[in-house]
Amino acid sequence: MKLTVIAGARPNFMKIAPIIEAIRKQVEKGIDISYRLVHTGQHYDKKMSQDFFDQLGIPEPHSNLEAGGGSQAEQTAAIMVRFEKELMENSADLVIVVGDVTSTMACSIVAKKLNTKVAHVEAGIRSWDLSMPEEINRMVTDAITDYFFTTSEIANTNLRKNGVENNRIFFVGNTMIDTLLKQIPNFRKPTIWDEALLQPREYFVITLHRPANVDQENELKYLIEEIILNSHNLPIIFPVHPRTANVLAKVGIEAPNLYMIEPLSYLEFNYLVRYAKAVITDSGGITEETTVMGIPCMTLRNSTERPETCTIGTNELLGVNPKALKPSMESLFKGEWKKGSIPELWDGKSAERIVSHLVHLFA
Structure with missing residues (x-):
């Protein structure tokens, strides 16, 4: 199984780090799985990008599309043009996108038009506020995604209401929390x-x-x-x-x-x-x-x-x-703030669940 993993902006990096680690663990078990990491360059400032790769142990991308800067339309277009070339030269069985940034939507569209399956990590979340660019990115991505990896039952419900079948929805938890729990000792x-x-x-x-x-x-x-x-x-x-x-x-x-x-x-x-x-x-x-x-x-x-x-x-x-x-x-x-608790499956094992599901799906 050949995967292409997309990262573009700061929120993505915390989400892909544990996924790549989980892929490596499957490789060590002898599972036939490989990945190609593509950085779109949406965030190109060192503090917004490179520091995260260094600190979270994310390997150097196989490709950097260097599509940062410009308006949202210009950035979307640049990512799509450059990722299309990347994917045509390096075919994949599945493109994994995470979150809700411009790169998420742009790469999903390109992949589907090249008849490549798409998995969306953090699928189904909604603010219902169309003034937010991220909400549009979520809606477009989820409209064409093949496999939906979700962080909550609320997200599952949102997807079902849009007609997504249960066998394409995988409630796995939150990969961002995987990274947080792993890195707390290193703060x-x-x-x-x-x-x-x-x-x-x-x-x-x-x-x-x-x-x-x-x-x-x-x-x-x-x-x-x-x-x-x-x-x-x-x-x-x-x-x-x-x-x-x-x-x-x-x-x-x-x-x-x-x-x-x-x-x-x-x-x-x-x-x-x-x-x-x-x-x-x-x-x-x-x-x-x-x-x-x-x-x-x-x-x-x-x-x-x-x-x-x-x-x-x-x-x-x-x-x-x-x-x-x-x-x-x-x-x-006054000390009256609520204590709160931790949502279900936000336990540091979300990425392992994602990759296990993918191994099963593509077996």
């Missing part, structure tokens, strides 16, 4: 820890990159000011996404307890998350990591494609109105 203290004199449970971590939160200067300034106002003067560590940095440069916001820093590597960022009092974010993946690590999380979005992090985990969906932060922060400081 690294970032330099900001000593520079800001941080103490466990005595600081906040924030990440912002969604258009609704960062595209408008005044709205972004208001949001950050509201976080500062309700922080009880605890340090606020803000690794700034490149998208957000462009807007922040025009805002000029400052506060003694606000530390705006460069993006961190995976091991450094999750060290901060593990010991934070809480995380304030508009990311989806971070809400999964905070749930497993038991860290309070406030999500500044109107919807989430990972509702289990709210119903089972430590996450709360606050919406995009900054005023929603005050009562949540008050609840946090």
